[in-house]
Amino acid sequence: MSITVKAPAKINLSLDxxxxxxxxxxxxxxxxxxxxxxxxxxxxxxxxxxxxxxxAGMGAETLPADESNTAFRAAEAFCRAxxxxxxxxxQIDKRIPFAAGMAxxxxxxxxxxxxxxxxxxxxxxxxxxxxxxxxxxxDVPFCLLGGAALAxxxxxxxxxxxxxxxxxxxxxxxxxxxxxxxxxxxxxxxxADGKASSVRRxxxxxxxxxxxxGDLAAVGRELCNVFEETAAxxxxxxxxxLMSRFHPLGCLMTGSGSAVFALFDRxxxxxxxxxxxxxxxxxxDAERSVFxxxxxxxxxxxxxxxxxxx
Numbered sequence: 001m002s003i004t005v006k007a008p009a010k011i012n013l014s015l016d017x018x019x020x021x022x023x024x025x026x027x028x029x030x031x032x033x034x035x036x037x038x039x040x041x042x043x044x045x046x047x048x049x050x051x052x053x054x055x056a057g058m059g060a061e062t063l064p065a066d067e068s069n070t071a072f073r074a075a076e077a078f079c080r081a082x083x084x085x086x087x088x089x090x091q092i093d094k095r096i097p098f099a100a101g102m103a104x105x106x107x108x109x110x111x112x113x114x115x116x117x118x119x120x121x122x123x124x125x126x127x128x129x130x131x132x133x134x135x136x137x138x139d140v141p142f143c144l145l146g147g148a149a150l151a152x153x154x155x156x157x158x159x160x161x162x163x164x165x166x167x168x169x170x171x172x173x174x175x176x177x178x179x180x181x182x183x184x185x186x187x188x189x190x191x192a193d194g195k196a197s198s199v200r201r202x203x204x205x206x207x208x209x210x211x212x213x214g215d216l217a218a219v220g221r222e223l224c225n226v227f228e229e230t231a232a233x234x235x236x237x238x239x240x241x242l243m244s245r246f247h248p249l250g251c252l253m254t255g256s257g258s259a260v261f262a263l264f265d266r267x268x269x270x271x272x273x274x275x276x277x278x279x280x281x282x283x284x285d286a287e288r289s290v291f292x293x294x295x296x297x298x299x300x301x302x303x304x305x306x307x308x309x310x
Contacts, residue, residue: 001044001045001119002042002043002044002045002119003042003043003115003116003118003119003302004040004041004042004115004302004303005040005041005042005043005111005114005115005300005301005302005303006038006039006040006041006111006300006301006303007038007039007040007041007096007107007108007110007111007114007143007300008034008035008036008037008038008107008143008146008296008299008300008301009034009035009037009038009039009096009102009103009104009107010032010033010034010035010102010103010107010139010142010143010254011032011033011035011102011169011171011254011255011259011261012030012031012032012101012225012252012254012255013031013032013033013148013207013211013219013222013223013252014029014030014031014202014204014207014222014223014224014225015028015029015030015202015224015225015226015227015255016028016029016030016201016202016204016224016226017029017184017187017191017226017227020184020188021154025138025154026154026184027152027153027154028151028152028153028154028155029150029151029152029202029204030150030151030155031148031149031150031151031161031204031207031208031211032139032142032148032149032151033147033148033163033164033295033296034143034146034147034148034163034295034296034297034298034299035169035171035261035293035294035295035296036293036294036295036296037095037096037102037171037291037293038095038096038107039057039092039093039094039095039096039104039107039108039111040092040093040095040303041071041090041091041092041108041111041112041115041300042090042091042092042115043075043088043089043090043091043112043115043116043119044088044089044091045087045088045119046087046088046089047087048087049085049086049087050086050087051072051075051076051086051088051089051090052088052089052090053065053066053069053071053072053089053090053092054089054090054091054092055069055092055094056091056092056093056094057092057093057094057095058094058095058096058097058098059094059097059098060092060094062098063094063098069105069108070105070106070108070109070136070137070140071090071092071105071108071109071111071112072090073109073135073136074108074109074110074112074113074132074133074136074140075088075090075112075116077132077135077136078112078113078116078117078132079116081124081128081132082116082120082122082124084120084122088116088119090112092108092111097173097259097289098177099177099178099179099258100173100254100255100257100258100259101178101227101253101254101255101256101257101258101259102171102254102255102259103139103142103143103255105137106133106136106137106138106139106140106142106143107143107300109133109136109137109140109143110133110140110143110144110299110300111143111300113129113132113133113140113144114129114144114299114300114302115300115302117129118302126144126145129144130144130145130156130158134156138154138155138156139155141155141156141158142155142158143299143300144299144300145158145160145299146296146297146298146299146300147160147161147163147296147297147298147299148160148161148162148163148164148211148295149161150204150208161208161211161212162211162212162214163295163296163297164211164216164219164263164295165214165216165295166294166295167216167249167263167264167265167294167295168263168264168265168266168267168269168270168271168292168293168294169261169262169263169264169270169292169293169294169295170243170248170261170262170264170270170273170274170277170290170291170292170293171254171259171260171261171290171291171292171293172239172243172259172260172261172277172289172290172291173258173259173289173290174233174235174236174238174239174258174259174260174289175235175289176233176234176235176236176257176258177258178231178232178233178256178257178258179256180255180256182231183227183230183231183256183257184256186230186231187226187227187230187231189230190229190230191226191230199226199229199230200224200229201224201226201229202222202224202225202226203222203224206218206222207219207222207223210222216249216263216265217249217265219249219250219263220248220249220250220263221249221250222250223250223251223252223263224252225252225253225254225255227253227255227256227257228252228253228257231256231257232253232257232258233257233258235258236253236257236258236260239260239277240260240262242273242276242277242280243260243262243273243277245273245276246262246264246269246270246272246273246276247264247266247269248262248263248264248269248273249262249263249264249265250262250263251263261293270292271292274290274291274292277290278290
């Protein structure tokens with residue numbers, strides 16, 4: 001028996017960071033939105049004990065397939081919480097770019113949790129699944145929830161929001177990669193006493209008003225990410241400059257980078273922007289690094305359930 005799930009990526013419409021806790025995590029305030037760029041996760045029951053992970057697709061050769069992988073850890077954590085024997089194979093087909101600030105690893109972990117819950121018939125309450133997800137990574141609870149949400153604390157305290165109105169979202173992953181740890185160090189330095197006034201920070205309350213009103217233009221005006229101010233690679237500026245020629249409502253680096261997205265209310269402008277970026281030579285591999293997406297109102301989606309024939 002097996003389950004196949006589509007696990008969507010996320011973008012950050014705003015991202016601000018605060019103090020660092022004793023455990024190394026920073027307090028954050030961010031508005032996240034799920035988008036229609038997916039990894040595909042298939043979970044199968046097997047005879048042998050243990051978790052067996054196979055990766056394919058975009059950047060798979062650079063990722064671990066052992067207990068250091070978030071999807072692997074998610075499967076182990078689910079089995080412990082549910083009190084079941086770990087005997088599953090995980091197949092993940094990657095399309096969400098790696099080291100992009102789009103929560104690809106967290107999306108995979110969320111997809112595994114959703115698939116195992118359905119496959120095993122355990123049927124944990126959503127809040128319990130999200131508690132398991134917190135053990136894996138701060139973005140996993142949001143990836144389970146999907147849609148849009150304000151995330152506070154270390155990113156695990158979620159307040160659901162209305163998803164963006166239907167629109168087009170162009171996403172570009174430049175060739176530059178960003179280390180999350182290095183991005184936080186750079187932001188901490190820039191936000192230190194005496195320097196904070198030079199960093200543009202989000203007006204979260206105005207963004208929340210725009211989200212609740214379904215005002216896409218106002219959302220575009222309020223896009224802001226502290227990491228773009230403090231730790232963005234040079235390529236991010238070049239990508240944004242090119243995007244700006246096609247009249248987006250706003251564009252921003254997501255997460256700690258390096259992916260950049262732009263919001264469009266006119267599909268033709270978004271398509272023209274994506275085509276120009278694919279030809280620009282900015283991304284390392286244009287065909288795999290430029291994506292045309294839409295906002296989503298949900299998290300992981302069951303594609304195929306061979307256990308019940310659906």
